[in-house]
Amino acid sequence: MAKNVMMLMGDEAIAQGAIDAGVSGFYAYPGTPSTEIMEYAQHSKDAAVLNIHRQWSANEKTAMESALGMSYCGKRAMVSMKHVGLNVAADPFVNSGVTGANGGIIVVAADDPSMHSSQNEQDSRILAQFALLPIFEPANQQEAYDMAFAGYELSEKYKTPVMLRITTRLAHSRAGVEMKPRLKQNAMKLPENKRQFVLLPGIARKQYKTLVANQAKFMEEAEKSPFNRYIDGADKSRGIIACGIAYNYLMENYPNGCPHPVLKLCQYPAPKKLIEKLVKETKEVLVLEDGQPMLEESLRGLLDRDVKVKGRITGELPRDGELNPLFVRRALGMADICGAPAPAIVAPRPPAFCVGCGHIDAYNAIKQVVTTGYEDGHVFADIGCYTLAALPPFEVVNSCVDMGASITMAKGAADAGLFPACAVIGDSTFCHSGMTGLLDCVIENSNVVIFILDNSATAMTGGQDSHALGRLEAICKGLGVDEKHIRIVNPLKKNHDEMVQVIKEEIEYKGVSVIIPTRECIQTLGKKNKKGGE
Amino acid sequence: MKSDIILSGVGGQGILSIAAVIGQAAVSAGLHMKQSEVHGMSQRGGDVQSHLRISDKEVFSDLVPHGAADMILSVEPMESLRYLPWLSKQGWIITNSQPFINIPNYPDQKAVIAEIEKQPKHIIINADELAKAAGNSRGMNMVMAGAASLFVDIPQEKMEGAIQFLFGRKGEEIVKSNIAAFRAGREFAQKKRG
Numbered sequence: 148m149a150k151n152v153m154m155l156m157g158d159e160a161i162a163q164g165a166i167d168a169g170v171s172g173f174y175a176y177p178g179t180p181s182t183e184i185m186e187y188a189q190h191s192k193d194a195a196v197l198n199i200h201r202q203w204s205a206n207e208k209t210a211m212e213s214a215l216g217m218s219y220c221g222k223r224a225m226v227s228m229k230h231v232g233l234n235v236a237a238d239p240f241v242n243s244g245v246t247g248a249n250g251g252i253i254v255v256a257a258d259d260p261s262m263h264s265s266q267n268e269q270d271s272r273i274l275a276q277f278a279l280l281p282i283f284e285p286a287n288q289q290e291a292y293d294m295a296f297a298g299y300e301l302s303e304k305y306k307t308p309v310m311l312r313i314t315t316r317l318a319h320s321r322a323g324v325e326m327k328p329r330l331k332q333n334a335m336k337l338p339e340n341k342r343q344f345v346l347l348p349g350i351a352r353k354q355y356k357t358l359v360a361n362q363a364k365f366m367e368e369a370e371k372s373p374f375n376r377y378i379d380g381a382d383k384s385r386g387i388i389a390c391g392i393a394y395n396y397l398m399e400n401y402p403n404g405c406p407h408p409v410l411k412l413c414q415y416p417a418p419k420k421l422i423e424k425l426v427k428e429t430k431e432v433l434v435l436e437d438g439q440p441m442l443e444e445s446l447r448g449l450l451d452r453d454v455k456v457k458g459r460i461t462g463e464l465p466r467d468g469e470l471n472p473l474f475v476r477r478a479l480g481m482a483d484i485c486g487a488p489a490p491a492i493v494a495p496r497p498p499a500f501c502v503g504c505g506h507i508d509a510y511n512a513i514k515q516v517v518t519t520g521y522e523d524g525h526v527f528a529d530i531g532c533y534t535l536a537a538l539p540p541f542e543v544v545n546s547c548v549d550m551g552a553s554i555t556m557a558k559g560a561a562d563a564g565l566f567p568a569c570a571v572i573g574d575s576t577f578c579h580s581g582m583t584g585l586l587d588c589v590i591e592n593s594n595v596v597i598f599i600l601d602n603s604a605t606a607m608t609g610g611q612d613s614h615a616l617g618r619l620e621a622i623c624k625g626l627g628v629d630e631k632h633i634r635i636v637n638p639l640k641k642n643h644d645e646m647v648q649v650i651k652e653e654i655e656y657k658g659v660s661v662i663i664p665t666r667e668c669i670q671t672l673g674k675k676n677k678k679g680g681e
Numbered sequence: 682m683k684s685d686i687i688l689s690g691v692g693g694q695g696i697l698s699i700a701a702v703i704g705q706a707a708v709s710a711g712l713h714m715k716q717s718e719v720h721g722m723s724q725r726g727g728d729v730q731s732h733l734r735i736s737d738k739e740v741f742s743d744l745v746p747h748g749a750a751d752m753i754l755s756v757e758p759m760e761s762l763r764y765l766p767w768l769s770k771q772g773w774i775i776t777n778s779q780p781f782i783n784i785p786n787y788p789d790q791k792a793v794i795a796e797i798e799k800q801p802k803h804i805i806i807n808a809d810e811l812a813k814a815a816g817n818s819r820g821m822n823m824v825m826a827g828a829a830s831l832f833v834d835i836p837q838e839k840m841e842g843a844i845q846f847l848f849g850r851k852g853e854e855i856v857k858s859n860i861a862a863f864r865a866g867r868e869f870a871q872k873k874r875g
């Protein structure tokens with residue numbers, strides 16, 4: 148193997164690519180499968196020596212905006228998030244298309260088809276298309292690395308943010324990646340046009356016209372991109388467009404090369420000339436994309452006339468879920484190869500609370516109170532380890548929608564007359580999106596009981612530091628919660644009766660109560676103890 | 682040469698250390714390698730797997746295709762059966778015999794072992810016990826790596842070199858006891874395979 152090769156996961160390759168391409172700042176909020184981008188940057192000695200910013204933000208929106216500020220100064224920034232994080236960052240993301248960039252910005256969106264660790268499987272390419280931005284979608288770890296270079300180049304050439312879109316499989320799979328010579332960071336260089344970032348209507352209209360006019364140029368770039376390749380084949384009965392990692396599943400099924408013409412598509416907007424060539428030369432086109440049928444849909448058009456486009460919409464591939472070699476094999480019309488089915492005795496093994504987790508003790512108390520004496524007691528939960536109380540043996544939480552929704556759903560339910568209306572939210576989620584909802588409650592003195600489960604960590608995504616650390620009580624007070632109704636408890640078995648008593652009192656109080664069970668996550672605690680002992 | 686391996690177990694059991702050893706050995710032998718892992722929710726005590734693909738040709742898919750795995754290497758017996766659809770007809774199941782019971786409906790242990798024994802090619806190892814006997818009570822994963830190594834066409838020195846490479850910074854003691862566990866697993870598999 149060549150000298151400068153590292154074994155990297157897709158996420159790590161992106162981070163190393165950005166470091167080598169002269170990034171000055173990483174911005175992110177954790178979220179599977181994007182988390183390891185920031186974690187890699189944080190552990191990178193190179194990044195430390197180069198003094199690259201690499202700390203977590205409170206949420207994806209603040210991360211996106213900080214990246215934009217870095218770009219404003221002419222420096223390169225990378226902001227990374229999971230797909231649903233892009234919803235949180237959608238406002239600055241879409242508007243950054245209109246302001247454009249100064250220093251290069253790459254927005255990494257890591258999608259999770261099949262929802263391995265997510266609430267939905269939305270396809271971030273569609274949001275980038277909506278924002279009229281170019282997209283890079285690597286097929287492998289090497290391309291993930293190389294696209295950091297190509298991404299910044301394109302971003303600065305057209306003064307536009309670009310998206311780098313990956314899915315879970317590439318994010319968390321390792322392969323050899325060859326390094327390139329490192330580029331220097333950009334020097335500080337403020338925008339030449341002082342009004343570039345001022346989106347007053349009069350200015351925004353002009354900027355938007357520029358963005359629209361750039362679409363043809365983005366298309367030209369995609370037509371000639373080295374990441375988009377037309378590979379001819381003798382058998383023209385079918386042409387295949389393989390987007391991102393779908394290309395691998397295709398080639399896996401043709402170990403001796405694909406007999407059909409193939410368009411490997413890894414940079415968007417979808418290159419019209421290349422696609423036209425494929426359509427003209429072949430009888431039908433099969434579209435393989437790991438996500439929603441974005442390209443397939445646009446090729447079919449609304450009216451479905453004279454279409455010979457196959458894919459997820461026509462049922463050659465499943466309409467939802469992650470692609471894999473078998474699904475692609477079936478779409479290619481080949482016979483299944485499969486081992487024996489798993490025997491019936493194999494039981495499902497869902498994730499569960501760790502032994503000794505403080506959330507268990509908190510829920511034991513919550514469950515006892517809301518299920519005895521209150522027929523209508525409902526618990527609106529949020530996203531984190533504590534969502535696992537939706538599963539047996541607890542089955543005590545009634546919602547999990549998006550980060551922060553516990554508090555505001557409880558408020559809406561209280562407005563509707565539900566009593567008691569409880570919310571359970573983690574410390575990191577509270578700082579991400581819970582504080583504003585709590586302010587809503589305070590303004591109206593809503594009759595809610597809000598549990599902020601403080602385990603001093605962002606546990607579900609691997610125990611990153613939480614912005615809440617040491618600040619929760621002060622934040623709640625600052626937002627206007629009555630001090631007497633901010634109750635700190637220690638979630639341990641021996642404190643069960645005390646917790647039950649506190650919960651009962653606060654449910655009976657007509658107004659905003661915040662109960663904060665505080666005990667460190669046993670995973671992060673274990674890691675610290677291990678480090679201390681070594 | 683190609684070796685497609687599905688590693689399986691329960692979140693927290695540390696299957697990735699096995700993947701790291703075999704993967705590192707493959708890289709040092711100049712082979713192509715892709716290895717996908719499960720991060721996120723399932724790591725909280727759910728079922729986890731890692732697909733390890735080694736070949737002297739370019740590897741495309743990060744996932745082992747159905748029916749193509751040369752080996753299911755499991756640190757937990759029931760988990761070895763979950764991935765049968767991926768096992769090729771000539772493939773081996775190599776599994777630890779010691780169950781990890783964190784669900785109320787864990788099946789009868791004898792029935793699980795009986796199902797594994799139905800597979801034409803299997804090796805069932807009490808890896809926890811072998812590790813202890815080798816003086817490394819936390820070396821279950823290395824025992825399993827050793828057992829698997831017999832079926833992967835990479836020289837033993839490269840495998841042990843990978844252990845040295847990966848654990849070297851933790852000290853010679855750790856390296857030695859991991860190699861002892863690795864050899865115990867390899868010897869056991871050798872006897873069973875005949």
Ligand SMILES: Cc1ncc(C[n+]2csc(CCOP(=O)(O)OP(=O)(O)O)c2C)c(N)n1
Pocket residue numbers: 176177178179207229231232233235530531532533550572573574575576577600602604605606607608613
């Ligand atoms: C918008 C958005 N960003 C990120 C995530 C990923 N995510 C899921 S749970 C979680 C951590 C929650 O931490 P905390 O609220 O402290 O609860 P804990 O897991 O520690 O109990 C994160 C970051 C998400 N689901 N949605």
